[in-house]
Amino acid sequence: xxxxxSITRADVEHVAALASLALTPEELERLGGDLxxxxxxxxxxxxxxxxxxxPLVHVSELFRSQAEGAGTLRADEPLASLxxxxxxxxxxATDGTFFKxxxxxxx
Amino acid sequence: xxxxxxxxxxxGPNAPxxxxxxxxxxxxxxxxxxxxxxxxxxxxxxxxxxxxxxxxFLSLCEERAREQAARxxxxxxxxxALPPLAGVPVGIKDVLMVAGLPATAGSRVLEGYVAPYTxxxxxxxxxxxxxxxxxxxxxxxxxxxSNENSAYGPTRNPHxxxxxxxxxxxxxxxxxxxGMAVASLGTDTGGxxxxxxxxxxxxxxxxxxGRVSRYGLxxxxxxxxxxxxxxxxxxxxxxxxxxxxxxxxxxxxSSAQPVPDYCGLLEREEGVNGLRIGVPAEYFGEGLDPEVRxxxxxxxxxxxxxxxxxxxxxxxxxxxxxxxxxxxxxxxxSANLARFDGVRYGYRAPHxxxxxxxYRETRDGGFGAEVKRRILLGTYALSAGYYDAFxxxxxxxRRLLAEDFLRVFGAEVDAIVTxxxxxxxxxxxxxxxxxxxxxxxxxxxxxxxxxGICGLSVPVGCSAAGLPIGVQVLGTHFDEETVFxxxxxxxxx
Numbered sequence: 001x002x003x004x005x006s007i008t009r010a011d012v013e014h015v016a017a018l019a020s021l022a023l024t025p026e027e028l029e030r031l032g033g034d035l036x037x038x039x040x041x042x043x044x045x046x047x048x049x050x051x052x053x054x055p056l057v058h059v060s061e062l063f064r065s066q067a068e069g070a071g072t073l074r075a076d077e078p079l080a081s082l083x084x085x086x087x088x089x090x091x092x093a094t095d096g097t098f099f100k101x102x103x104x105x106x107x
Numbered sequence: 108x109x110x111x112x113x114x115x116x117x118x119g120p121n122a123p124x125x126x127x128x129x130x131x132x133x134x135x136x137x138x139x140x141x142x143x144x145x146x147x148x149x150x151x152x153x154x155x156x157x158x159x160x161x162x163x164f165l166s167l168c169e170e171r172a173r174e175q176a177a178r179x180x181x182x183x184x185x186x187x188a189l190p191p192l193a194g195v196p197v198g199i200k201d202v203l204m205v206a207g208l209p210a211t212a213g214s215r216v217l218e219g220y221v222a223p224y225t226x227x228x229x230x231x232x233x234x235x236x237x238x239x240x241x242x243x244x245x246x247x248x249x250x251x252x253s254n255e256n257s258a259y260g261p262t263r264n265p266h267x268x269x270x271x272x273x274x275x276x277x278x279x280x281x282x283x284x285x286g287m288a289v290a291s292l293g294t295d296t297g298g299x300x301x302x303x304x305x306x307x308x309x310x311x312x313x314x315x316x317g318r319v320s321r322y323g324l325x326x327x328x329x330x331x332x333x334x335x336x337x338x339x340x341x342x343x344x345x346x347x348x349x350x351x352x353x354x355x356x357x358x359x360x361s362s363a364q365p366v367p368d369y370c371g372l373l374e375r376e377e378g379v380n381g382l383r384i385g386v387p388a389e390y391f392g393e394g395l396d397p398e399v400r401x402x403x404x405x406x407x408x409x410x411x412x413x414x415x416x417x418x419x420x421x422x423x424x425x426x427x428x429x430x431x432x433x434x435x436x437x438x439x440x441s442a443n444l445a446r447f448d449g450v451r452y453g454y455r456a457p458h459x460x461x462x463x464x465x466y467r468e469t470r471d472g473g474f475g476a477e478v479k480r481r482i483l484l485g486t487y488a489l490s491a492g493y494y495d496a497f498x499x500x501x502x503x504x505r506r507l508l509a510e511d512f513l514r515v516f517g518a519e520v521d522a523i524v525t526x527x528x529x530x531x532x533x534x535x536x537x538x539x540x541x542x543x544x545x546x547x548x549x550x551x552x553x554x555x556x557x558x559g560i561c562g563l564s565v566p567v568g569c570s571a572a573g574l575p576i577g578v579q580v581l582g583t584h585f586d587e588e589t590v591f592x593x594x595x596x597x598x599x600x
Binding site for chain 1: 220221224317356359360424430431434445448452455459460461462465468474476479480483484490497499502504505509513542546559584585
């Protein structure tokens with residue numbers, strides 16, 4: 001694990017860009033400090049020897065095999081989906097058929 | 108209305124006084140002593156009287172509730188058999204979808220959004236006769252332990268309004284504690300049902316992962332998120348779970364395990380005689396408030412007197428649970444919250460010149476500080492070069508934590524009893540400046556979250572300052588029955 005104190009403002013800006021967050025300079029300062037202190041704290045995990053340990057990505061693997069056998073997915077049958085009009089009602093900008101967004105391609 | 112229908116029997120001395128429970132309510136409606144319409148009307152009166160101060164509800168649906176109640180009253184008048192939750196007024200945490208009602212998740216980014224479909228858990232409640240009163244306040248996207256991260260203002264603790272109700276299901280706990288609802292649904296990713304239940308003096312259940320469908324829950328961390336009830340008694344929690352639980356084709360992680368008759372089990376009054384109850388030393392160490400410790404020890408003394416065998420045990424990886432939890436939960440959150448981009452729902456930043464600018468500005472304007480903090484940590488933990496050191500490492504530690512529990516359940520103990528939180532409710536504003544301190548207080552709840560096991564928070568009295576204190580009962584995967592038995596014994600004192 002890398003030395004956590006070394007996280008720079010540019011690193012925080014990079015992570016914010018990856019997450020599509022436009023942070024203000026004040027947010028970069030404050031949230032960057034919080035990120036630094038959290039990374040310092042989670043470094044405690046280095047104390048645990050996990051060399052021979054498989055990651056547990058999902059707890060269902062602990063009990064699903066014994067309880068339910070192999071089939072965990074439902075049959076691939078088409079079902080009714082939400083009505084387009086209902087979905088479009090919840091969107092900030094639509095033409096009734098498509099979601100509208102700022103222009104992507106300049107002519 | 109509470110006093111009128113109080114009967115002999117459950118809940119016992121550790122339950123809040125003068126509370127209305129589901130069996131009493133059902134009996135009153137079935138006998139004609141009260142109508143579902145009366146009960147709903149009384150709830151809305153309580154909400155109008157108290158919720159200006161408490162702020163448990165973010166939205167109400169009175170007309171819809173009165174229609175639901177009228178249907179129940181019609182059934183009662185016709186002499187039809189009443190469903191298990193007939194006329195039970197419930198509140199729903201605002202991260203769960205109810206078609207036609209707002210779903211904000213406590214966030215500006217979903218302000219004004221109306222759910223187009225209903226969560227399976229809510230649908231099953233309503234099909235069993237429950238009456239939905241409205242949507243309940245919570246920390247934004249269920250991220251928080253105090254309800255102070257709601258974009259719509261904090262909920263206050265009904266027992267002490269200058270104190271937090273806990274979080275993130277703070278509105279769900281406060282609504283039941285204040286008598287504004289008889290039961291509520293909350294969600295628990297790292298303790299968000301159990302801790303507010305403890306802070307507000309109500310019962311809160313974390314069902315086993317997969318026991319209740321997550322369909323219609325706005326996702327925070329999908330491998331950890333669970334839906335569960337907050338109620339006035341252990342039996343009520345068992346009743347609500349019995350209705351909600353079971354396989355759902357719309358959630359591939361929901362379990363096909365048969366749903367036991369939880370209430371039938373409790374009615375057999377088997378008690379806890381001969382049960383082995385584990386007490387892990389790691390949960391009683393430094394940082395535990397003396398009054399919370401004393402409350403847990405009182406509960407253990409009661410269980411011993413009721414014939415349970417109390418055994419010390421070791422869960423050696425406990426102290427690594429909080430760092431593992433915050434890496435896994437934030438990593439999953441950073442992926443789940445990518446969908447809030449101003450295109451399909453809720454808020455969109457105005458005047459953005461480009462598509463990518465619209466995404467960024469929408470997310471910056473729509474998300475609060477805690478959500479951004481967690482997205483940053485989660486994105487960092489998943490980013491190139493750090494994945495193995497953070498995310499994978501946390502998943503490895505998660506296996507060790509789960510193995511700690513699986514080693515002792517069955518072989519050594521039937522259930523485990525611990526504190527829920529290191530302290531009773533704290534004051535509003537007390538911890539908002541120190542996010543890490545807030546995270547550390549999740550130490551006793553994140554373990555069960557990571558291991559997927561079930562847990563119950565049961566009230567065991569109050570601190571000298573009058574703040575409720577709960578204890579946590581943990582059981583192995585799909586053993587809610589044992590957890591309810593132990594919980595009911597604690598409730599009876």
